[in-house]
Amino acid sequence: MIDAGPRSMADRGPIAILCGAGSLPFAVADAARQDGRRVVLIGLRGFADAGRISRYPHHWVALAQFGHLFRLLKRENCRELAFIGSLVRPTFSQLRLDLATLRLLPRIARLFRGGDSHILNGVIAIVEEQGVHVIGAHEIAPDILVPDGPLGRREPDGKDRSDIAYGLQFLRAIGPFDVGQGVVVADNRIVCVEAAEGTDHMLARLAGVRHSGDVRFAAGTGVLVKAPKPGQDRRIDLPSIGPKTIENARAAGLNGIAVVAGSAVIAEPKEVMEAADRAKLFVVGVGDEAPR
Amino acid sequence: MIDAGPRSMADRGPIAILCGAGSLPFAVADAARQDGRRVVLIGLRGFADAGRISRYPHHWVALAQFGHLFRLLKRENCRELAFIGSLVRPTFSQLRLDLATLRLLPRIARLFRGGDSHILNGVIAIVEEQGVHVIGAHEIAPDILVPDGPLGRREPDGKDRSDIAYGLQFLRAIGPFDVGQGVVVADNRIVCVEAAEGTDHMLARLAGVRHSGDVRFAAGTGVLVKAPKPGQDRRIDLPSIGPKTIENARAAGLNGIAVVAGSAVIAEPKEVMEAADRAKLFVVGVGDEAPR
Numbered sequence: 001m002i003d004a005g006p007r008s009m010a011d012r013g014p015i016a017i018l019c020g021a022g023s024l025p026f027a028v029a030d031a032a033r034q035d036g037r038r039v040v041l042i043g044l045r046g047f048a049d050a051g052r053i054s055r056y057p058h059h060w061v062a063l064a065q066f067g068h069l070f071r072l073l074k075r076e077n078c079r080e081l082a083f084i085g086s087l088v089r090p091t092f093s094q095l096r097l098d099l100a101t102l103r104l105l106p107r108i109a110r111l112f113r114g115g116d117s118h119i120l121n122g123v124i125a126i127v128e129e130q131g132v133h134v135i136g137a138h139e140i141a142p143d144i145l146v147p148d149g150p151l152g153r154r155e156p157d158g159k160d161r162s163d164i165a166y167g168l169q170f171l172r173a174i175g176p177f178d179v180g181q182g183v184v185v186a187d188n189r190i191v192c193v194e195a196a197e198g199t200d201h202m203l204a205r206l207a208g209v210r211h212s213g214d215v216r217f218a219a220g221t222g223v224l225v226k227a228p229k230p231g232q233d234r235r236i237d238l239p240s241i242g243p244k245t246i247e248n249a250r251a252a253g254l255n256g257i258a259v260v261a262g263s264a265v266i267a268e269p270k271e272v273m274e275a276a277d278r279a280k281l282f283v284v285g286v287g288d289e290a291p292r
Numbered sequence: 293m294i295d296a297g298p299r300s301m302a303d304r305g306p307i308a309i310l311c312g313a314g315s316l317p318f319a320v321a322d323a324a325r326q327d328g329r330r331v332v333l334i335g336l337r338g339f340a341d342a343g344r345i346s347r348y349p350h351h352w353v354a355l356a357q358f359g360h361l362f363r364l365l366k367r368e369n370c371r372e373l374a375f376i377g378s379l380v381r382p383t384f385s386q387l388r389l390d391l392a393t394l395r396l397l398p399r400i401a402r403l404f405r406g407g408d409s410h411i412l413n414g415v416i417a418i419v420e421e422q423g424v425h426v427i428g429a430h431e432i433a434p435d436i437l438v439p440d441g442p443l444g445r446r447e448p449d450g451k452d453r454s455d456i457a458y459g460l461q462f463l464r465a466i467g468p469f470d471v472g473q474g475v476v477v478a479d480n481r482i483v484c485v486e487a488a489e490g491t492d493h494m495l496a497r498l499a500g501v502r503h504s505g506d507v508r509f510a511a512g513t514g515v516l517v518k519a520p521k522p523g524q525d526r527r528i529d530l531p532s533i534g535p536k537t538i539e540n541a542r543a544a545g546l547n548g549i550a551v552v553a554g555s556a557v558i559a560e561p562k563e564v565m566e567a568a569d570r571a572k573l574f575v576v577g578v579g580d581e582a583p584r
Binding site for chain 1: 469
Protein backbone atom coordinates (compact mmCIF):
# COMPACT_ATOMS: atom_id res chain seq x y z
CA MET A 1 0.00 0.00 0.00
CA ILE A 2 1.23 3.42 -0.83
CA ASP A 3 1.04 6.07 1.85
CA ALA A 4 -0.93 8.93 0.39
CA GLY A 5 0.65 11.36 2.88
CA PRO A 6 -1.34 13.94 4.82
CA ARG A 7 -4.68 14.76 3.28
CA SER A 8 -4.39 17.80 1.09
CA MET A 9 -6.59 20.80 1.75
CA ALA A 10 -8.56 19.92 -1.38
CA ASP A 11 -9.55 16.55 0.13
CA ARG A 12 -11.47 18.30 2.85
CA GLY A 13 -14.13 19.36 0.37
CA PRO A 14 -15.46 22.83 -0.32
CA ILE A 15 -15.39 25.43 2.40
CA ALA A 16 -18.34 27.71 3.04
CA ILE A 17 -17.71 31.31 4.01
CA LEU A 18 -20.61 33.14 5.63
CA CYS A 19 -19.90 36.70 4.54
CA GLY A 20 -20.56 39.84 6.56
CA ALA A 21 -19.51 43.32 5.45
CA GLY A 22 -16.05 44.42 4.33
CA SER A 23 -13.34 42.92 2.15
CA LEU A 24 -12.08 40.30 4.59
CA PRO A 25 -14.37 37.50 3.32
CA PHE A 26 -12.93 37.87 -0.18
CA ALA A 27 -9.30 37.97 1.01
CA VAL A 28 -9.92 34.72 2.87
CA ALA A 29 -11.75 33.18 -0.09
CA ASP A 30 -8.84 34.00 -2.39
CA ALA A 31 -6.35 32.48 0.07
CA ALA A 32 -8.39 29.27 0.28
CA ARG A 33 -8.55 29.02 -3.52
CA GLN A 34 -4.79 29.44 -3.75
CA ASP A 35 -4.57 26.41 -1.47
CA GLY A 36 -6.62 24.53 -4.04
CA ARG A 37 -9.90 24.49 -2.11
CA ARG A 38 -13.28 25.05 -3.59
CA VAL A 39 -15.06 27.95 -1.91
CA VAL A 40 -18.77 28.67 -1.61
CA LEU A 41 -19.65 32.11 -0.36
CA ILE A 42 -22.90 32.63 1.53
CA GLY A 43 -23.74 36.31 1.71
CA LEU A 44 -25.61 37.71 4.67
CA ARG A 45 -28.30 39.86 3.14
CA GLY A 46 -27.84 43.51 4.02
CA PHE A 47 -24.19 43.09 4.95
CA ALA A 48 -22.11 41.27 2.28
CA ASP A 49 -20.85 43.21 -0.73
CA ALA A 50 -23.17 42.07 -3.56
CA GLY A 51 -20.85 43.23 -6.34
CA ARG A 52 -17.84 41.32 -5.09
CA ILE A 53 -19.69 38.20 -4.01
CA SER A 54 -21.10 37.75 -7.52
CA ARG A 55 -17.60 36.85 -8.79
CA TYR A 56 -17.62 33.65 -6.67
CA PRO A 57 -19.96 30.66 -6.42
CA HIS A 58 -22.43 32.05 -3.91
CA HIS A 59 -25.82 32.02 -2.21
CA TRP A 60 -27.66 34.49 -0.01
CA VAL A 61 -29.26 34.00 3.40
CA ALA A 62 -30.87 36.37 5.87
CA LEU A 63 -29.60 36.57 9.43
CA ALA A 64 -31.04 33.81 11.60
CA GLN A 65 -32.33 31.70 8.67
CA PHE A 66 -30.68 28.64 10.08
CA GLY A 67 -32.85 26.18 8.12
CA HIS A 68 -31.92 27.79 4.81
CA LEU A 69 -28.23 27.89 5.79
CA PHE A 70 -28.16 24.23 6.81
CA ARG A 71 -29.83 23.15 3.54
CA LEU A 72 -27.29 25.14 1.49
CA LEU A 73 -24.34 23.62 3.36
CA LYS A 74 -25.72 20.13 2.81
CA ARG A 75 -26.44 20.72 -0.89
CA GLU A 76 -22.95 22.11 -1.47
CA ASN A 77 -21.37 19.32 0.60
CA CYS A 78 -19.59 21.83 2.88
CA ARG A 79 -18.47 20.38 6.18
CA GLU A 80 -16.53 23.48 7.16
CA LEU A 81 -17.89 26.97 7.66
CA ALA A 82 -16.13 30.25 8.47
CA PHE A 83 -17.99 33.41 9.66
CA ILE A 84 -16.10 36.37 8.22
CA GLY A 85 -16.73 40.10 8.01
CA SER A 86 -18.60 42.55 10.13
CA LEU A 87 -22.22 42.63 11.18
CA VAL A 88 -24.44 45.02 13.02
CA ARG A 89 -26.05 43.12 15.83
CA PRO A 90 -29.80 43.11 15.17
CA THR A 91 -32.41 43.32 17.88
CA PHE A 92 -34.15 40.04 18.55
CA SER A 93 -37.40 41.37 17.12
CA GLN A 94 -35.69 42.27 13.82
CA LEU A 95 -34.79 38.65 13.04
CA ARG A 96 -36.60 37.09 10.09
CA LEU A 97 -37.07 33.54 11.20
CA ASP A 98 -37.37 30.33 9.23
CA LEU A 99 -38.71 27.04 10.50
CA ALA A 100 -35.44 25.69 11.90
CA THR A 101 -34.86 28.99 13.67
CA LEU A 102 -38.35 28.90 15.17
CA ARG A 103 -37.50 25.62 16.85
CA LEU A 104 -34.32 27.22 18.25
CA LEU A 105 -36.16 30.30 19.37
CA PRO A 106 -36.02 30.02 23.18
CA ARG A 107 -32.30 29.32 22.93
CA ILE A 108 -31.68 32.27 20.60
CA ALA A 109 -33.73 34.57 22.82
CA ARG A 110 -31.44 33.69 25.72
CA LEU A 111 -28.37 34.47 23.61
CA PHE A 112 -29.62 38.01 23.15
CA ARG A 113 -29.30 38.70 26.85
CA GLY A 114 -25.57 39.44 26.79
CA GLY A 115 -22.66 40.70 24.74
CA ASP A 116 -21.67 39.85 21.20
CA SER A 117 -19.36 36.97 22.09
CA HIS A 118 -22.22 35.43 24.02
CA ILE A 119 -24.38 35.43 20.85
CA LEU A 120 -21.60 34.27 18.54
CA ASN A 121 -20.54 31.39 20.79
CA GLY A 122 -24.17 30.30 20.88
CA VAL A 123 -24.46 30.42 17.11
CA ILE A 124 -21.25 28.36 16.73
CA ALA A 125 -22.72 25.71 19.03
CA ILE A 126 -25.96 25.59 17.00
CA VAL A 127 -24.05 25.17 13.72
CA GLU A 128 -21.68 22.53 15.05
CA GLU A 129 -24.59 20.41 16.29
CA GLN A 130 -25.45 20.00 12.59
CA GLY A 131 -22.08 18.31 12.01
CA VAL A 132 -20.55 21.39 10.39
CA HIS A 133 -17.14 22.38 11.72
CA VAL A 134 -16.73 26.12 12.34
CA ILE A 135 -13.23 27.35 11.50
CA GLY A 136 -11.52 30.71 11.83
CA ALA A 137 -10.33 33.01 9.05
CA HIS A 138 -6.79 32.61 10.33
CA GLU A 139 -6.96 28.82 9.89
CA ILE A 140 -7.73 29.27 6.19
CA ALA A 141 -5.47 32.26 5.56
CA PRO A 142 -2.75 32.55 8.23
CA ASP A 143 -1.19 35.41 6.24
CA ILE A 144 -3.99 37.76 7.21
CA LEU A 145 -2.89 37.67 10.86
CA VAL A 146 -0.94 40.75 11.97
CA PRO A 147 2.71 39.78 12.55
CA ASP A 148 4.91 40.95 15.42
CA GLY A 149 6.60 44.33 14.92
CA PRO A 150 5.95 47.47 12.86
CA LEU A 151 4.05 47.11 9.61
CA GLY A 152 5.18 50.29 7.87
CA ARG A 153 8.06 52.73 8.25
CA ARG A 154 7.04 54.31 11.57
CA GLU A 155 7.59 52.75 14.98
CA PRO A 156 6.14 53.52 18.41
CA ASP A 157 8.45 55.39 20.81
CA GLY A 158 8.77 54.87 24.57
CA LYS A 159 5.74 57.02 25.39
CA ASP A 160 3.65 55.11 22.85
CA ARG A 161 4.84 51.77 24.29
CA SER A 162 3.73 52.88 27.71
CA ASP A 163 0.30 53.87 26.34
CA ILE A 164 0.04 50.53 24.52
CA ALA A 165 0.77 48.57 27.71
CA TYR A 166 -1.81 50.67 29.58
CA GLY A 167 -4.41 50.09 26.86
CA LEU A 168 -3.82 46.31 26.88
CA GLN A 169 -4.18 46.30 30.64
CA PHE A 170 -7.46 48.21 30.36
CA LEU A 171 -8.84 45.86 27.68
CA ARG A 172 -7.97 42.89 29.85
CA ALA A 173 -9.82 44.45 32.80
CA ILE A 174 -13.02 44.88 30.76
CA GLY A 175 -12.66 41.46 29.10
CA PRO A 176 -15.11 39.70 31.42
CA PHE A 177 -17.82 42.16 30.32
CA ASP A 178 -17.86 41.06 26.67
CA VAL A 179 -17.53 44.66 25.51
CA GLY A 180 -15.61 46.12 22.52
CA GLN A 181 -12.03 45.38 21.67
CA GLY A 182 -10.60 48.84 21.26
CA VAL A 183 -9.43 51.79 23.35
CA VAL A 184 -7.56 55.03 22.67
CA VAL A 185 -4.84 55.98 25.16
CA ALA A 186 -2.87 59.26 25.21
CA ASP A 187 -0.23 60.01 27.84
CA ASN A 188 -1.42 57.23 30.19
CA ARG A 189 -4.98 58.46 29.94
CA ILE A 190 -7.91 56.47 28.53
CA VAL A 191 -9.55 58.94 26.16
CA CYS A 192 -12.05 56.76 24.32
CA VAL A 193 -13.51 53.27 24.82
CA GLU A 194 -15.11 51.18 22.09
CA ALA A 195 -18.31 49.37 22.97
CA ALA A 196 -21.17 48.34 20.66
CA GLU A 197 -20.52 51.09 18.11
CA GLY A 198 -17.30 49.56 16.75
CA THR A 199 -13.86 51.02 16.05
CA ASP A 200 -14.84 53.21 13.10
CA HIS A 201 -17.57 55.01 15.02
CA MET A 202 -15.37 55.35 18.10
CA LEU A 203 -12.62 57.05 16.07
CA ALA A 204 -15.12 59.24 14.21
CA ARG A 205 -16.55 60.55 17.45
CA LEU A 206 -13.08 61.11 18.87
CA ALA A 207 -12.26 63.19 15.80
CA GLY A 208 -15.49 65.12 16.45
CA VAL A 209 -14.85 65.92 20.10
CA ARG A 210 -11.22 66.83 19.40
CA HIS A 211 -12.36 69.14 16.65
CA SER A 212 -14.91 70.84 18.94
CA GLY A 213 -12.27 71.14 21.68
CA ASP A 214 -14.30 68.98 24.09
CA VAL A 215 -11.50 66.42 24.31
CA ARG A 216 -7.89 67.54 24.15
CA PHE A 217 -4.62 65.72 24.15
CA ALA A 218 -1.18 66.68 22.93
CA ALA A 219 -0.19 66.29 19.28
CA GLY A 220 2.16 63.33 18.79
CA THR A 221 0.30 61.25 21.38
CA GLY A 222 -2.65 58.90 21.12
CA VAL A 223 -2.67 55.21 20.27
CA LEU A 224 -5.56 53.01 19.20
CA VAL A 225 -5.04 49.68 20.98
CA LYS A 226 -6.96 46.61 19.84
CA ALA A 227 -6.93 43.18 21.44
CA PRO A 228 -9.21 40.15 21.34
CA LYS A 229 -11.48 39.68 24.33
CA PRO A 230 -9.92 37.32 26.86
CA GLY A 231 -11.51 33.91 26.48
CA GLN A 232 -13.09 34.89 23.16
CA ASP A 233 -13.50 32.08 20.61
CA ARG A 234 -10.82 33.06 18.12
CA ARG A 235 -12.69 31.48 15.24
CA ILE A 236 -14.95 34.49 15.04
CA ASP A 237 -14.79 38.19 15.47
CA LEU A 238 -11.03 38.73 15.82
CA PRO A 239 -10.22 42.45 15.81
CA SER A 240 -9.48 43.64 12.28
CA ILE A 241 -7.88 46.68 10.75
CA GLY A 242 -8.07 48.03 7.23
CA PRO A 243 -7.31 51.18 5.24
CA LYS A 244 -10.45 52.75 6.77
CA THR A 245 -9.05 52.25 10.29
CA ILE A 246 -5.91 54.15 9.23
CA GLU A 247 -7.96 56.95 7.73
CA ASN A 248 -10.10 57.25 10.88
CA ALA A 249 -7.06 57.17 13.17
CA ARG A 250 -5.46 59.93 11.12
CA ALA A 251 -8.64 62.04 11.28
CA ALA A 252 -8.70 61.62 15.07
CA GLY A 253 -5.10 62.89 15.20
CA LEU A 254 -3.62 59.71 16.65
CA ASN A 255 0.04 58.77 16.57
CA GLY A 256 -0.45 55.10 15.77
CA ILE A 257 -2.26 51.78 16.06
CA ALA A 258 -1.25 48.72 18.06
CA VAL A 259 -2.87 45.30 17.75
CA VAL A 260 -1.99 42.04 19.43
CA ALA A 261 0.23 40.13 16.99
CA GLY A 262 -1.33 36.91 15.75
CA SER A 263 -4.72 37.94 17.16
CA ALA A 264 -5.92 40.53 14.70
CA VAL A 265 -6.54 40.34 10.98
CA ILE A 266 -5.80 42.64 8.05
CA ALA A 267 -7.62 42.00 4.80
CA GLU A 268 -5.29 44.22 2.74
CA PRO A 269 -1.84 44.39 4.42
CA LYS A 270 -0.18 46.24 1.55
CA GLU A 271 -2.88 48.93 1.38
CA VAL A 272 -2.81 49.31 5.16
CA MET A 273 0.97 49.70 5.20
CA GLU A 274 0.91 52.30 2.43
CA ALA A 275 -1.95 54.21 4.03
CA ALA A 276 -0.12 54.23 7.39
CA ASP A 277 3.07 55.57 5.82
CA ARG A 278 1.13 58.28 4.00
CA ALA A 279 -0.69 59.23 7.23
CA LYS A 280 2.61 59.15 9.19
CA LEU A 281 1.11 56.64 11.65
CA PHE A 282 2.74 53.58 13.10
CA VAL A 283 0.92 50.25 12.91
CA VAL A 284 2.48 47.64 15.13
CA GLY A 285 1.82 44.05 16.17
CA VAL A 286 2.67 43.68 19.86
CA GLY A 287 2.84 40.90 22.42
CA ASP A 288 -0.02 40.77 24.88
CA GLU A 289 2.50 41.30 27.68
CA ALA A 290 0.86 43.97 29.84
CA PRO A 291 1.08 43.07 33.54
CA ARG A 292 -1.85 40.98 34.78
CA MET B 293 -17.73 81.59 80.99
CA ILE B 294 -20.57 80.99 78.64
CA ASP B 295 -20.23 78.14 76.19
CA ALA B 296 -20.72 79.62 72.74
CA GLY B 297 -21.70 76.20 71.32
CA PRO B 298 -20.41 74.84 68.04
CA ARG B 299 -19.10 77.48 65.69
CA SER B 300 -21.76 78.52 63.22
CA MET B 301 -21.12 78.23 59.49
CA ALA B 302 -20.86 82.03 59.34
CA ASP B 303 -17.88 81.97 61.73
CA ARG B 304 -15.83 80.06 59.21
CA GLY B 305 -15.54 83.14 57.00
CA PRO B 306 -16.40 83.47 53.34
CA ILE B 307 -16.22 80.45 51.09
CA ALA B 308 -14.68 80.64 47.64
CA ILE B 309 -16.26 78.65 44.81
CA LEU B 310 -14.06 78.06 41.79
CA CYS B 311 -16.69 77.85 39.06
CA GLY B 312 -16.56 75.63 35.98
CA ALA B 313 -19.41 75.31 33.48
CA GLY B 314 -23.04 74.52 34.27
CA SER B 315 -25.51 75.60 36.91
CA LEU B 316 -24.12 73.55 39.80
CA PRO B 317 -21.79 76.32 41.12
CA PHE B 318 -24.77 78.67 41.54
CA ALA B 319 -26.96 76.05 43.24
CA VAL B 320 -24.15 75.47 45.74
CA ALA B 321 -23.56 79.21 46.20
CA ASP B 322 -27.25 79.75 46.95
CA ALA B 323 -27.25 76.90 49.48
CA ALA B 324 -24.20 78.38 51.26
CA ARG B 325 -25.87 81.78 51.41
CA GLN B 326 -29.00 80.25 52.92
CA ASP B 327 -26.70 78.90 55.63
CA GLY B 328 -25.62 82.46 56.28
CA ARG B 329 -22.18 82.23 54.69
CA ARG B 330 -20.62 84.85 52.51
CA VAL B 331 -19.72 83.47 49.10
CA VAL B 332 -17.09 84.63 46.62
CA LEU B 333 -17.30 83.09 43.18
CA ILE B 334 -14.15 82.74 41.12
CA GLY B 335 -15.03 82.07 37.50
CA LEU B 336 -12.76 79.96 35.34
CA ARG B 337 -12.44 81.96 32.17
CA GLY B 338 -13.93 80.12 29.20
CA PHE B 339 -16.04 77.84 31.38
CA ALA B 340 -18.12 79.67 34.00
CA ASP B 341 -21.41 81.29 32.98
CA ALA B 342 -20.55 85.02 32.83
CA GLY B 343 -24.20 86.13 32.99
CA ARG B 344 -25.02 84.20 36.13
CA ILE B 345 -21.72 84.83 37.92
CA SER B 346 -22.20 88.60 37.62
CA ARG B 347 -25.07 88.38 40.13
CA TYR B 348 -22.62 87.33 42.90
CA PRO B 349 -19.44 88.86 44.33
CA HIS B 350 -16.95 87.39 41.90
CA HIS B 351 -13.53 87.40 40.22
CA TRP B 352 -12.13 85.69 37.15
CA VAL B 353 -9.02 83.54 36.75
CA ALA B 354 -7.63 81.53 33.87
CA LEU B 355 -6.91 77.82 34.30
CA ALA B 356 -3.55 77.24 35.97
CA GLN B 357 -3.12 80.82 37.18
CA PHE B 358 -2.32 79.65 40.66
CA GLY B 359 -0.60 82.88 41.73
CA HIS B 360 -3.63 84.96 40.82
CA LEU B 361 -5.97 82.48 42.54
CA PHE B 362 -3.92 82.43 45.76
CA ARG B 363 -3.81 86.25 45.90
CA LEU B 364 -7.60 86.46 45.44
CA LEU B 365 -8.23 83.93 48.20
CA LYS B 366 -5.97 85.85 50.55
CA ARG B 367 -7.49 89.21 49.70
CA GLU B 368 -11.02 87.86 50.23
CA ASN B 369 -9.95 86.08 53.43
CA CYS B 370 -11.27 82.73 52.12
CA ARG B 371 -9.85 79.72 53.91
CA GLU B 372 -12.17 77.29 52.18
CA LEU B 373 -12.42 76.60 48.48
CA ALA B 374 -14.76 74.36 46.50
CA PHE B 375 -14.18 73.37 42.82
CA ILE B 376 -17.59 73.08 41.20
CA GLY B 377 -18.84 72.67 37.65
CA SER B 378 -17.45 71.04 34.57
CA LEU B 379 -14.23 71.70 32.70
CA VAL B 380 -12.69 70.50 29.49
CA ARG B 381 -9.27 69.21 30.34
CA PRO B 382 -6.77 71.41 28.49
CA THR B 383 -3.55 70.13 27.00
CA PHE B 384 -0.48 71.08 28.97
CA SER B 385 0.69 73.42 26.21
CA GLN B 386 -2.62 75.32 26.31
CA LEU B 387 -2.11 76.48 29.90
CA ARG B 388 -1.56 80.21 30.38
CA LEU B 389 0.89 80.29 33.23
CA ASP B 390 1.54 82.89 35.87
CA LEU B 391 4.63 83.17 38.05
CA ALA B 392 3.45 80.85 40.84
CA THR B 393 2.45 78.27 38.25
CA LEU B 394 5.86 78.50 36.58
CA ARG B 395 7.48 77.45 39.83
CA LEU B 396 5.08 74.48 40.03
CA LEU B 397 5.67 73.56 36.41
CA PRO B 398 7.56 70.26 36.72
CA ARG B 399 4.96 69.04 39.16
CA ILE B 400 2.05 70.09 36.94
CA ALA B 401 3.70 68.51 33.91
CA ARG B 402 3.77 65.18 35.78
CA LEU B 403 0.08 65.52 36.66
CA PHE B 404 -0.74 65.61 32.96
CA ARG B 405 0.55 62.06 32.49
CA GLY B 406 -2.60 60.38 33.72
CA GLY B 407 -6.37 60.59 34.05
CA ASP B 408 -8.50 63.43 35.32
CA SER B 409 -8.53 62.33 38.97
CA HIS B 410 -4.75 62.27 38.86
CA ILE B 411 -4.69 65.94 37.82
CA LEU B 412 -7.43 67.02 40.22
CA ASN B 413 -5.86 65.32 43.22
CA GLY B 414 -2.60 67.06 42.39
CA VAL B 415 -4.31 70.43 42.16
CA ILE B 416 -6.01 69.86 45.54
CA ALA B 417 -2.62 69.14 47.10
CA ILE B 418 -1.14 72.33 45.61
CA VAL B 419 -4.01 74.45 46.94
CA GLU B 420 -3.99 72.90 50.40
CA GLU B 421 -0.27 73.58 50.77
CA GLN B 422 -1.28 77.28 50.73
CA GLY B 423 -3.34 76.74 53.88
CA VAL B 424 -6.64 76.72 51.97
CA HIS B 425 -8.98 73.86 52.80
CA VAL B 426 -10.61 72.25 49.75
CA ILE B 427 -14.19 71.17 50.43
CA GLY B 428 -16.78 69.34 48.36
CA ALA B 429 -20.03 70.68 46.98
CA HIS B 430 -21.90 68.12 49.07
CA GLU B 431 -20.34 69.51 52.28
CA ILE B 432 -21.80 72.93 51.51
CA ALA B 433 -25.11 71.80 50.06
CA PRO B 434 -25.96 68.23 51.14
CA ASP B 435 -29.37 68.62 49.46
CA ILE B 436 -27.81 68.44 46.02
CA LEU B 437 -26.80 64.80 46.60
CA VAL B 438 -29.07 62.27 44.88
CA PRO B 439 -31.12 60.41 47.53
CA ASP B 440 -31.87 56.70 47.57
CA GLY B 441 -34.87 55.60 45.49
CA PRO B 442 -36.76 56.92 42.46
CA LEU B 443 -36.77 60.65 41.86
CA GLY B 444 -39.86 60.91 39.66
CA ARG B 445 -42.91 58.76 38.94
CA ARG B 446 -41.19 55.93 37.06
CA GLU B 447 -39.23 53.10 38.66
CA PRO B 448 -36.78 50.57 37.24
CA ASP B 449 -38.16 47.03 36.74
CA GLY B 450 -36.32 43.75 37.33
CA LYS B 451 -34.54 43.83 33.96
CA ASP B 452 -33.41 47.42 34.59
CA ARG B 453 -32.17 46.45 38.08
CA SER B 454 -30.10 43.69 36.53
CA ASP B 455 -28.63 46.12 33.98
CA ILE B 456 -27.88 48.62 36.77
CA ALA B 457 -26.00 45.99 38.80
CA TYR B 458 -24.03 44.99 35.70
CA GLY B 459 -23.17 48.61 34.94
CA LEU B 460 -21.96 49.25 38.49
CA GLN B 461 -19.83 46.12 38.31
CA PHE B 462 -18.32 47.35 35.02
CA LEU B 463 -17.61 50.83 36.41
CA ARG B 464 -15.90 49.27 39.40
CA ALA B 465 -13.71 47.14 37.11
CA ILE B 466 -12.50 50.20 35.16
CA GLY B 467 -12.11 52.30 38.31
CA PRO B 468 -8.34 51.78 38.62
CA PHE B 469 -7.92 53.31 35.15
CA ASP B 470 -9.21 56.78 36.10
CA VAL B 471 -11.60 56.78 33.16
CA GLY B 472 -15.16 58.18 32.87
CA GLN B 473 -17.95 57.55 35.29
CA GLY B 474 -20.74 56.45 32.98
CA VAL B 475 -21.86 53.44 30.99
CA VAL B 476 -25.01 52.44 29.12
CA VAL B 477 -26.25 48.86 29.61
CA ALA B 478 -29.12 47.19 27.74
CA ASP B 479 -30.14 43.58 28.36
CA ASN B 480 -26.89 42.70 30.15
CA ARG B 481 -24.85 44.19 27.35
CA ILE B 482 -22.49 47.15 27.65
CA VAL B 483 -23.49 49.32 24.69
CA CYS B 484 -21.57 52.55 25.38
CA VAL B 485 -18.72 53.56 27.67
CA GLU B 486 -17.96 57.13 28.73
CA ALA B 487 -14.31 58.18 28.69
CA ALA B 488 -12.85 61.68 28.19
CA GLU B 489 -15.81 62.94 26.14
CA GLY B 490 -18.23 63.09 29.09
CA THR B 491 -21.80 61.87 29.52
CA ASP B 492 -23.48 64.32 27.15
CA HIS B 493 -21.25 63.40 24.23
CA MET B 494 -21.53 59.70 25.01
CA LEU B 495 -25.33 59.88 24.90
CA ALA B 496 -25.31 62.04 21.77
CA ARG B 497 -23.18 59.53 19.91
CA LEU B 498 -25.36 56.67 21.13
CA ALA B 499 -28.40 58.50 19.74
CA GLY B 500 -26.46 58.87 16.46
CA VAL B 501 -25.49 55.22 16.05
CA ARG B 502 -28.98 54.06 17.07
CA HIS B 503 -30.49 56.38 14.50
CA SER B 504 -28.17 55.08 11.76
CA GLY B 505 -28.91 51.49 12.79
CA ASP B 506 -25.27 50.78 13.66
CA VAL B 507 -26.16 49.98 17.26
CA ARG B 508 -29.45 48.30 18.06
CA PHE B 509 -31.13 47.32 21.26
CA ALA B 510 -34.74 46.65 22.15
CA ALA B 511 -37.12 49.48 23.00
CA GLY B 512 -37.85 49.61 26.73
CA THR B 513 -34.28 48.66 27.61
CA GLY B 514 -31.15 50.73 28.20
CA VAL B 515 -29.97 52.36 31.40
CA LEU B 516 -27.36 55.07 31.89
CA VAL B 517 -25.44 54.10 35.02
CA LYS B 518 -23.21 56.65 36.75
CA ALA B 519 -20.96 56.06 39.74
CA PRO B 520 -17.97 57.86 41.24
CA LYS B 521 -14.58 56.34 40.51
CA PRO B 522 -13.48 54.02 43.32
CA GLY B 523 -10.98 55.86 45.50
CA GLN B 524 -11.83 59.19 43.87
CA ASP B 525 -11.56 62.24 46.11
CA ARG B 526 -15.23 63.03 46.63
CA ARG B 527 -14.55 66.71 47.11
CA ILE B 528 -14.26 67.13 43.36
CA ASP B 529 -15.79 65.82 40.22
CA LEU B 530 -18.69 63.77 41.60
CA PRO B 531 -20.93 62.54 38.78
CA SER B 532 -23.74 65.00 38.14
CA ILE B 533 -27.03 64.91 36.29
CA GLY B 534 -29.22 67.73 35.08
CA PRO B 535 -32.13 68.38 32.73
CA LYS B 536 -29.71 68.03 29.79
CA THR B 537 -28.81 64.50 30.89
CA ILE B 538 -32.52 63.60 30.81
CA GLU B 539 -32.93 65.13 27.36
CA ASN B 540 -29.90 63.25 26.02
CA ALA B 541 -31.03 59.97 27.58
CA ARG B 542 -34.44 60.40 25.99
CA ALA B 543 -32.88 61.14 22.59
CA ALA B 544 -30.78 57.96 22.90
CA GLY B 545 -33.97 55.99 23.57
CA LEU B 546 -33.00 54.84 27.06
CA ASN B 547 -35.40 53.57 29.68
CA GLY B 548 -33.82 55.34 32.63
CA ILE B 549 -30.87 56.66 34.61
CA ALA B 550 -29.31 55.21 37.76
CA VAL B 551 -26.75 56.98 39.93
CA VAL B 552 -25.16 55.94 43.19
CA ALA B 553 -27.20 57.56 45.96
CA GLY B 554 -25.23 60.07 48.00
CA SER B 555 -22.43 60.06 45.41
CA ALA B 556 -23.88 62.10 42.58
CA VAL B 557 -25.17 65.63 42.47
CA ILE B 558 -28.18 67.30 40.87
CA ALA B 559 -28.14 71.08 40.53
CA GLU B 560 -31.87 71.33 39.77
CA PRO B 561 -33.71 68.35 41.33
CA LYS B 562 -37.19 69.69 40.58
CA GLU B 563 -36.41 70.36 36.90
CA VAL B 564 -34.75 66.95 36.59
CA MET B 565 -37.75 65.19 38.11
CA GLU B 566 -40.21 67.00 35.85
CA ALA B 567 -38.09 66.41 32.76
CA ALA B 568 -37.82 62.69 33.64
CA ASP B 569 -41.58 62.36 34.05
CA ARG B 570 -42.20 64.13 30.76
CA ALA B 571 -39.64 61.89 29.01
CA LYS B 572 -41.13 58.76 30.70
CA LEU B 573 -37.70 57.87 32.10
CA PHE B 574 -36.89 56.63 35.56
CA VAL B 575 -34.15 58.39 37.55
CA VAL B 576 -33.10 56.40 40.57
CA GLY B 577 -30.51 56.63 43.35
CA VAL B 578 -29.17 53.15 44.08
CA GLY B 579 -26.81 51.52 46.55
CA ASP B 580 -23.39 50.64 45.21
CA GLU B 581 -24.10 47.00 46.01
CA ALA B 582 -22.98 45.19 42.85
CA PRO B 583 -20.89 42.11 43.69
CA ARG B 584 -17.20 42.83 44.05
